[in-house]
Amino acid sequence: MVYTYGPVPSRRLGLSLGVDVLPYKTCSLDCIYCQLGRTSNLAVERNSFFPREEILAEVITVASETNPAYVTFSGSGEPTLNSDTGWLIREIKSKSGRPVAVLTNSSLLWMPEVREEIKPADLVVPSLDAATEEVWKKLNRPHPDLDFSKVIEGLIDFSNEYAGQLWVEILMVKGMNDSAEHVKALNRILARMRFDKVQLNTVVRPPSEESALALSYEELRAISKELSVNTEIIVPYRKKGKQVSAHGDRERILAAIARRPMTVKQIEQSLGIPPERSKPALEALVAEGKAKPSIHEGETFYEAVR
Ligand code: SF4
Incomplete structure (x- = not known):
């Protein structure tokens, strides 16, 4: 994408x-x-x-x-x-x-x-x-x-x-x-x-x-x-969005957060990726330096590192 x-x-x-x-x-x-x-x-x-x-x-x-x-x-x-x-x-x-x-x-x-x-x-x-x-x-x-x-x-x-x-x-x-x-x-x-x-x-x-x-x-x-x-x-x-398969979670999350910062809940609603799959994917992206968290109005958003 x-x-x-x-x-x-x-x-x-x-x-x-x-x-x-x-x-x-x-x-x-x-x-x-x-x-x-x-x-x-x-x-x-x-x-x-x-x-x-x-x-x-x-x-x-x-x-x-x-x-x-x-x-x-x-x-x-x-x-x-x-x-x-x-x-x-x-x-x-x-x-x-x-x-x-x-x-x-x-x-x-x-x-x-x-x-x-x-x-x-x-x-x-x-x-x-x-x-x-x-x-x-x-x-x-x-x-x-x-x-x-x-x-x-x-x-x-x-x-x-x-x-x-x-x-x-x-x-x-x-x-x-x-x-x-x-x-x-x-x-x-x-x-x-x-x-x-x-x-x-x-x-x-x-x-x-x-x-x-x-x-x-x-x-x-x-x-x-x-x-x-x-x-x-x-x-x-x-x-609440319907769930889809785990295949390509990281790539799909990265493509989405490259355009707008998103919370774990928004990732579930929009991409159909539940927290038990999005959280490890986000942790891996953060560890690889591809994503970073930030707090806004008490909520944690993830955005892509450019
Ligand atoms: S600077 Fe950002 S918010 Fe303002 S018009 Fe451009 S894309 Fe939209």
Whole structure:
């Protein structure tokens, strides 16, 4: 599995087969809360990073074996930086028959071609963490060539042009974007957008910077009341997955935790590998220097060592 991971438990999508179309870690932003660590390749140039036929073939094979609820473009950075994204969305939809979701940080939606390419997706989840340039620079640390006003106008334009499901994600970080004043600024942007849902999230996995602190559920609820639209607070995914054979446990776990830090419980839910098998596999990966544990909000997450 070179370009796919999971299916992983998504708090939004249920079981989602991730498609990773970028070399680690290529992004137009360097968010302080990023679960992938710091952005090593801060980029705004779009590129065809890998042979697109190879990506397509792997997605079709894995999707037919795992039957995910969504095939989701996400992974090692901002998926719209891959210039084959539009072709891949169309081909995956027609050849796998699975719904396609795109998680985007919104930073390239000011480009008309990017907006056109992702329109065939069934679901787009764009981020809107910052309503002011000052917060954007502190929280999302954008590529210097990006223009905040253009990015916001691109997001607003896309929301009004797109006919599929649009779920806006706002990730709240304590002391960064949770002030009453900033929430009012978010309201002004949301008032100009068309969307199906607004989802409030917070720092639920080990962040790139320790200064990225989570809000409590109560704090998120208070903010959701201040927002002038109905919001959903994303809750942890709980579905118990079916167990599969021990063959390839270590490789499957390593492929999954290379894309997102996971707990033993999440590995069971998403990969169907029970703790009595995942724990020895994780211990071996840690001993070999391929994985490392970290504690976040009292839970132990495992992530791949790069
Ligand atoms: S959170 Fe997403 S947008 Fe932000 S740096 Fe990480 S991959 Fe990029």
